[in-house]
Amino acid sequence: MTPRQKRMVTVVAIVAGVGIATTFALQAFNQNLLYYYSPTQVHAGEAPASRSIRVGGLVENGSLARKPGSMEVTFVLTDYAQKVPVSYTGVLPDLFREGQGVIARGRMDGDRFVAEEVLAKHDENYMPPEVADSLKPHLDAANSTAGST
Amino acid sequence: MSWTWFHKLASPPHAYRILGSLAPWFGWASLALILLATWWGLVKAPADYQQGDGFRILYVHAPSAWMSMFTYVVMAVAAGVGLIWRIKLAHAAAAACAPIGASFTFLALATGSIWGKPMWGTWWVWDARLTSELLLLFLYLGYMALRASFDDPQRADRASAVLALVGVINVPIIHYSVNWWSTLHQPASVTKFDKPSIDLAMLIPLFLMIAGFQLYFGWAVSRRLRGEILRRERNANWLKEAA
Numbered sequence: 001m002t003p004r005q006k007r008m009v010t011v012v013a014i015v016a017g018v019g020i021a022t023t024f025a026l027q028a029f030n031q032n033l034l035y036y037y038s039p040t041q042v043h044a045g046e047a048p049a050s051r052s053i054r055v056g057g058l059v060e061n062g063s064l065a066r067k068p069g070s071m072e073v074t075f076v077l078t079d080y081a082q083k084v085p086v087s088y089t090g091v092l093p094d095l096f097r098e099g100q101g102v103i104a105r106g107r108m109d110g111d112r113f114v115a116e117e118v119l120a121k122h123d124e125n126y127m128p129p130e131v132a133d134s135l136k137p138h139l140d141a142a143n144s145t146a147g148s149t
Numbered sequence: 150m151s152w153t154w155f156h157k158l159a160s161p162p163h164a165y166r167i168l169g170s171l172a173p174w175f176g177w178a179s180l181a182l183i184l185l186a187t188w189w190g191l192v193k194a195p196a197d198y199q200q201g202d203g204f205r206i207l208y209v210h211a212p213s214a215w216m217s218m219f220t221y222v223v224m225a226v227a228a229g230v231g232l233i234w235r236i237k238l239a240h241a242a243a244a245a246c247a248p249i250g251a252s253f254t255f256l257a258l259a260t261g262s263i264w265g266k267p268m269w270g271t272w273w274v275w276d277a278r279l280t281s282e283l284l285l286l287f288l289y290l291g292y293m294a295l296r297a298s299f300d301d302p303q304r305a306d307r308a309s310a311v312l313a314l315v316g317v318i319n320v321p322i323i324h325y326s327v328n329w330w331s332t333l334h335q336p337a338s339v340t341k342f343d344k345p346s347i348d349l350a351m352l353i354p355l356f357l358m359i360a361g362f363q364l365y366f367g368w369a370v371s372r373r374l375r376g377e378i379l380r381r382e383r384n385a386n387w388l389k390e391a392a
């Protein structure tokens with residue numbers, strides 16, 4: 001093997017070695033890298049009850065209610081399989097709306113999730129309002145069938 | 150196969166001349182494209198159905214995020230070529246890339262943060278995408294700091310090249326973080342095998358802007374690499390003759 005080939009092998013070995021090590025490390029820490037739990041995971045008891053967690057899902061259509069005379073809102077988070085009722089007191093982000101993905105940080109209090117912070121999760125879709133309007137009947141139909149199953 | 154063209158390209162005087170004649174082309178083309186894309190993105194493109202006009206920061210955020218990863222790959226490949234073939238010019242090219250990449254990374258993080266506050270409700274979260282992009286910034290800064298810590302340019306080249314190669318693992322992690330883990334950051338809209346999830350009227354200026362940023366990179370790296378060659382070859386005969 002010429003010195004150049006040796007160096008080539010060394011470079012490939014560095015990249016491959018670090019790649020494999022990183023893969024194993026990320027596999028081991030996989031759970032900690034999850035930014036939020038889904039309502040299904042919460043119901044299955046996968047989320048720790050003792051400490052503060054994040055729950056992510058869609059705000060169920062028609063579930064948003066404001067308590068008159070206060071900043072308190074309640075809504076239901078769903079992943080179309082399970083639901084988690086949430087209560088939150090504070091300012092909601094711009095993108096918060098029914099049917100939209102949100103992530104709430106807080107802890108379970110009985111059946112209810114009491115959120116200290118609510119973040120809106122934007123999806124990857126970008127379109128002008130006209131296009132969204134023309135798609136809306138299809139989306140609503142898809143949501144209602146998915147929601148009922 | 151003859152490698153003369155390759156060795157000719159790797160000779161500092163030749164590269165210095167070629168880069169000098171390429172730079173203005175890159176520069177003017179990039180300026181024209183970025184101006185066109187800015188107008189198209191800010192004026193002509195329609196507002197988003199959810200975010201209104203706020204989505205337009207995407208035209209800076211997405212291209213700089215793309216360039217932050219692209220620049221790192223270029224830097225790592227140049228460092229690898231420099232290590233294997235012992236080409237000083239390749240090491241010089243890797244060194245020229247680092248500050249440009251760091252700037253793109255900073256721009257991506259800053260614009261993302263500005264967008265995140267009103268849209269998400271927070272400036273920053275420690276999710277997989279944001280954290281791995283921040284790590285990229287530290288890799289660039291670490292690379293530059295490592296280079297600066299050696300007096301001997303050859304040792305600086307080799308040590309920093311190893312760091313550049315080790316860090317390249319982070320690039321696929323950044324890209325796939327949104328698919329592998331649940332993150333607050335949304336999944337890819339454009340760089341996927343499916344149809345883009347962004348309307349064509351908004352996608353065209355985005356592509357124009359990315360092309361403009363690529364050409365800007367060509368301009369910046371040509372100029373920086375020329376400077377790097379001058380610094381390294383300051384005692385060489387060809388420079389004395391030229392001056």
